[in-house]
Amino acid sequence: MKTWLKVVCVVFLFYSVIGGLLLPVPRLAIVNETIRGLYYHVPMWFGMVTMFAFSVYHSVVYLRKPSFGTDIKSQLYANVGVMLGMLGIFTGMIWANYTWGSPWHGDPKQNGAAIALLVYFAYFILRGSVENEEQKARLSAVYNVFAFVTMIPLIFVIPRMTSSMHPGNGGNPGFNMYDLDSQMRLVFYPACIGWILLGFWIANLRIRIKLIEETLLETSNEK
Amino acid sequence: MKNKIALCIACFLLANLAFGQEPEMADTMRSEGKIYVLVAIISTILLGLLVYLFFIERKVTKLEKLLSEKK
Numbered sequence A: 001m002k003t004w005l006k007v008v009c010v011v012f013l014f015y016s017v018i019g020g021l022l023l024p025v026p027r028l029a030i031v032n033e034t035i036r037g038l039y040y041h042v043p044m045w046f047g048m049v050t051m052f053a054f055s056v057y058h059s060v061v062y063l064r065k066p067s068f069g070t071d072i073k074s075q076l077y078a079n080v081g082v083m084l085g086m087l088g089i090f091t092g093m094i095w096a097n098y099t100w101g102s103p104w105h106g107d108p109k110q111n112g113a114a115i116a117l118l119v120y121f122a123y124f125i126l127r128g129s130v131e132n133e134e135q136k137a138r139l140s141a142v143y144n145v146f147a148f149v150t151m152i153p154l155i156f157v158i159p160r161m162t163s164s165m166h167p168g169n170g171g172n173p174g175f176n177m178y179d180l181d182s183q184m185r186l187v188f189y190p191a192c193i194g195w196i197l198l199g200f201w202i203a204n205l206r207i208r209i210k211l212i213e214e215t216l217l218e219t220s221n222e223k
Numbered sequence B: 001m002k003n004k005i006a007l008c009i010a011c012f013l014l015a016n017l018a019f020g021q022e023p024e025m026a027d028t029m030r031s032e033g034k035i036y037v038l039v040a041i042i043s044t045i046l047l048g049l050l051v052y053l054f055f056i057e058r059k060v061t062k063l064e065k066l067l068s069e070k071k
Helices: A003-022 A032-064 A068-099 A108-129 A133-161 A182-222 B002-019 B027-031 B035-070
Strands: none
Touching: A003 A032, A003 A182, A003 B035, A032 A068, A032 A133, A032 A182, A068 A108, A068 A133, A068 A182, A108 A133, A182 B035
16 A cells, blocks of 8 residues: 555544544534534445445456455455444444434344345355365355445445435434535545545555465465 | 513513524533543544554565565
8 A cells, every 4th residue: 555545544534533523513403412423433334335345346356367366355355344334333323322212223224234244244154164265266256246236225225215314315304414514524525535545554454464374375385 | 662672572582592592512521621632532542553553564564575585
């Protein structure tokens, strides 16, 4: 990863903490000051979707032209994506407890996100249960395409078709105004970029560690 | 006349009390400056984690170099 991208990541993350706590936000009933959760909860999902998108891209590249590098890239991008997704679920539960009344409200988007994560858990179980390296890579690449295609309607389509309490999805006036607020965009978009870049940074490290591990295993096999 | 004006003002104030109430925000905490305590705490944790990530990256780069020298 390029150094300037890391600098952008660090600067945006600090800006999201400092600006996110100090800059003015709309004064709304029900959410009150917790509206600032938007700056931290939602970027997790942006990060997760970006990681999954890169994962599926590398899976498609693998299916067109098999190579070890693309297989581990798709694995580890999915790995970081799941981590961000779990943070998204947990922060969402904390937030929901205070604004909706209970941590698990059965909100369509909440359920959809949980199912999407389960679908991705199955991806790692699949990887862990096949011995043959080539077979593992090919099977999991095919599965990854299905997992991504399942995640999109679960998170972006179904919640918009039914009534969800997430903003932009259903008819809750307490929540519907803030996604249009230009004051909040100033912090929200940099926060998203910052967390996405952090995801790339961690994924990049994981990929490099995996490559080192693989070369070590190869050299020990040769001996 | 004066009474009527006073009544009008009283009604206006009452209406303001009933409908003009703003949602509660952490204004007291902000005016006391305690919000900066939070900013400092969270920033410190973020800084620590990012520095740690940076050192992990240095370690990985070192290992990569060691491996390529070995070959």
